[in-house]
Amino acid sequence: xxxxxxxxxxxxxxxxxxxxxxxxxxxxxxxxxxxxxxxxxxxxxxxxxxxxxxxxxxxxxxxxxxxxxxxxxxxxxxxxxxxxxxxxxxxxxxxxxxxxxxxxxxxxxxxxxxxxxxxxxxxxxxxxxxxxxxxxxxxxxxxxxxxxxxxxxxxxxxxxxxxxxxxxxxxxxxxxxxxxxxxxxxxxxxxxxxxxxxxxxxxxxxxxxxxxxxxxxxxxxxxxxxxxxxxxxxxxxxxxxxxxxxxxxxxxxxxxxxxxxxxxxxxxxxxxxxxxxxxxxxxxxxxxxxxxxxxxxxxxxxxxxxxxxxxxxxxxxxxxxxxxxxxxxxxxxxxxxxxxxxxxxxxxxxxxxxxxxxxxxxxxxxxxxxxxxxxxxxxxxxxxxxxxxxxxxxxxxxxxxxxxxxxxxxxxxxxxxxxxxxxxxx
Numbered sequence: 001x002x003x004x005x006x007x008x009x010x011x012x013x014x015x016x017x018x019x020x021x022x023x024x025x026x027x028x029x030x031x032x033x034x035x036x037x038x039x040x041x042x043x044x045x046x047x048x049x050x051x052x053x054x055x056x057x058x059x060x061x062x063x064x065x066x067x068x069x070x071x072x073x074x075x076x077x078x079x080x081x082x083x084x085x086x087x088x089x090x091x092x093x094x095x096x097x098x099x100x101x102x103x104x105x106x107x108x109x110x111x112x113x114x115x116x117x118x119x120x121x122x123x124x125x126x127x128x129x130x131x132x133x134x135x136x137x138x139x140x141x142x143x144x145x146x147x148x149x150x151x152x153x154x155x156x157x158x159x160x161x162x163x164x165x166x167x168x169x170x171x172x173x174x175x176x177x178x179x180x181x182x183x184x185x186x187x188x189x190x191x192x193x194x195x196x197x198x199x200x201x202x203x204x205x206x207x208x209x210x211x212x213x214x215x216x217x218x219x220x221x222x223x224x225x226x227x228x229x230x231x232x233x234x235x236x237x238x239x240x241x242x243x244x245x246x247x248x249x250x251x252x253x254x255x256x257x258x259x260x261x262x263x264x265x266x267x268x269x270x271x272x273x274x275x276x277x278x279x280x281x282x283x284x285x286x287x288x289x290x291x292x293x294x295x296x297x298x299x300x301x302x303x304x305x306x307x308x309x310x311x312x313x314x315x316x317x318x319x320x321x322x323x324x325x326x327x328x329x330x331x332x333x334x335x336x337x338x339x340x341x342x343x344x345x346x347x348x349x350x351x352x353x354x355x356x357x358x359x360x361x362x363x364x365x366x367x368x369x370x371x372x373x374x375x376x377x378x379x380x381x382x383x384x385x386x387x388x389x390x391x392x393x394x395x396x397x398x399x400x401x402x403x404x405x406x407x408x409x410x411x412x413x414x415x416x417x418x419x420x421x422x423x424x425x426x
Contacts, residue, residue, distance in 0.1 A: 013156070013291050015153050015156050016149045016153045016156045016157035016160050017160060019148055019149050021147070021149075021206065021207060022145075022149050022157060022160075024148075024202060024205040025141070025145055025148050025206065026161065027202045027205075028088070028199050028203050028205075029141060029161070029165060029168075030164045030165070030167065030168045031168070031196070031199040031202065032092065032095075032195075032196065032199040033164075033165050033168035033169060033172065034171055034172040034195050035191075035193075035195035035196045035199065036095070036172070037168060037169045037172030037173050037176070037275070037279075038172035038173065038175055038188065038191065039099060039102075039176070039189075039192050040172075040173070040176075040275075041172070041173045041176035041180070041268075041272055041275055042176045042180050042185060042188045042189065042192070043060065043102070043123060043127070044057060044060060044254075044256075044257050044271075045180060045257050045261075045268045046106065046123075046180075047060065047120055047123065048258070048261065050119070051120065054258055054379050054382040054383050054387065055379050055380060055383050056379070057254050057255065057257060057378075057379045058254060058378060058379020058380055058382075058383075059379070060124075060127060060254070061379075063127040063128045063131065064127050064128070064131035064134065066128070067128055067131035067135065068131040068134045068135045069135075071132065072135045072138075073227070075135035075138070075139050076139040076359070078136060078139075079136065079139035079140045079142075080139070080143075080355070082140075083208060083210055084140050084143055084144050085203060085207070085208050087140045088137070088140050088141070088144070088203050088206070089203050089204075091133045091136050092137075092196065092200045092203060093200065094129065094132070094133045095133050095196060096193065096196045096197065096200065097129075098126040098129040098130050098133075099126070099189065099192055099193055099196060100193060101126050102122075102126050102189060103186070103189035103190070103192075105118075105119050105122050105123070106185050106186065106189065107186050144206065145157065145161060145348075146348060146351075151348075151349065154345055155293050155341075155345050156293075158341050158345045158348065159286050159287070159289045159293075159341055161344075162282075162286050162337060162340050162341055163283050163286040166279045166280075166283035166286060166333070166337060167283050169275075169276075169282070169283075170276040170283060171276070172276075173271075173272050173274075173276045173279070174272045174273060174275070174276035175191065176188055176192075176272055177268045177270070177271045177272015177273065178269055178272055179191060180268045180272075181267055181268040181269040181272075182269075225355065229351075229352075229355060229359060230359060233350060234409075234412075235299070235346060235350075235412060236346070238405060238409050239302065239342075239343045239347075241405070242302070242306060242401065242402070243306075243339065243343060245397075245398075245401045246306050246309065246402070249393070249394040249395075249397035249398055249401070253275070253378075254378040254379055255378050255379070255382055255387055255390070255391065256271055256274050257271055258382065258387050259274070260274060262387075263320070263387065263388075264320075264322045266322055270322065273326070274325070274326065274329055277326045277330050277333070278329040278330065278332055278333035278336075279333055280330060280333065281330035281331060281332065281333030281334035281337070282333035282334060282336060282337035284334070285333075285334040285337045285338060286341065289337075289341055294338050294341060294342055295342065295345060297413070297414065298342045298345070298346060299409065299412040299413050300413045300414065301338065301342060302339050302342045302343070303402055303405065303413070305335045305336070305338035305339040305342070306335070306339055306398065306401075306402050307335075307399065307402050308331065308334075309332055309335040309336050309339070310395045310396070310402065311395065311399070312328045312329075312331040312332035312335060312395075313328075313332060313391060313394060314391075314395035314399075315328045316328040316329060316391065316395075317388050317391030317392040317395065318388075318392065347359070378391075378394065381393065381394070
């Protein structure tokens with residue numbers, strides 16, 4: 001890759017898609033994400049309407065993050081030593097069962113058979129179950145992706161993989177909000193269950209991925225090996241920390257039901273559009289990056305992207321216009337997508353094959369659960385400070401974190417991707 005250009009042009013934008021395993025992986029991930037994102041909107045709006053509590057929205061994220069973080073390292077260990085296809089089938093089936101339970105307890109026909117006060121706690125319990133599943137899902141899919149295409153196609157594959165996720169994240173929330181608003185929660189959950197079933201069927205199209213790691217030492221030594229690798233790689237630990245704290249403080253997604261219901265007054269339909277707009281900004285940017293990679297000077301571009309993310313969050317908090325709010329959600333998604341591709345590509349390139357599950361688990365503890373923990377922080381901050389001040393505070397903290405990171409990592413800013421991969425930076 002040339003060091004002369006900041007945005008190298010990729011000659012074959014569809015290079016990764018020419019591999020059957022990668023296409024199967026994209027399909028499985030798309031339908032799973034569609035259902036999961038749709039469910040997030042439906043649950044968030046249902047719980048807020050039932051409780052009218054901002055803290056209750058934050059608890060959604062906490063219920064999922066606690067189990068996910070608690071067993072994330074074990075999930076990575078299991079992923080490294082297990083057959084990935086079978087593992088994904090078990091995980092997806094578990095998520096399907098939890099969605100089926102939520103479908104049942106929220107049905108109008110069930111109201112005579114279940115006390116109203118138990119519905120929200122049961123939903124929280126199913127979210128907790130989803131958190132357990134996520135601890136294993138992330139490391140398993142990370143390994144499947146890494147083995148589905150050659151290493152030289154990781155930047156191109158990362159663009160397509162992230163774009164697929166973001167397209168699902170556009171369609172899922174929009175579909176969830178519209179069906180919930182016009183037809184009701186039962187119909188919304190029926191669609192969620194259908195898409196989860198499609199995802200499970202697509203897993204069967206994946207080839208078997210036997211483990212490349214056969215542990216000879218205790219589980220604790222194996223886990224420590226993954227942690228040691230991450231904490232001794234300067235760029236990995238700073239990239240993970242940057243995302244953790246920026247999303248922790250800057251994530252306003254958890255409060256979108258409040259903006260939709262109380263501030264902008266656009267209802268569940270507007271909520272679905274708001275959730276989808278952020279992902280629309282992300283997917284359009286990612287499709288452009290499939291052609292023009294941001295990996296020319298990745299660390300510099302990462303810092304710029306997170307700065308734009310923080311500014312977008314602040315502007316969104318200040319906006320009182322629905323359409324202006326949509327614009328800032330669009331830019332927030334666009335900037336976030338750049339940072340997602342840069343971090344994902346760097347981690348794929350630097351991680352040895354036999355440690356992918358464990359390194360992915362450490363990454364998940366930093367990044368994968370930062371959204372859920374950030375959701376709890378947003379709910380708690382909104383309860384204490386008010387909705388709008390809490391969003392402005394979060395965006396301001398993101399800018400502060402970017403400034404601190406820049407001051408601590410100045411030497412990484414001018415480097416190309418090839419230079420960042422050299423051992424002397426670890």
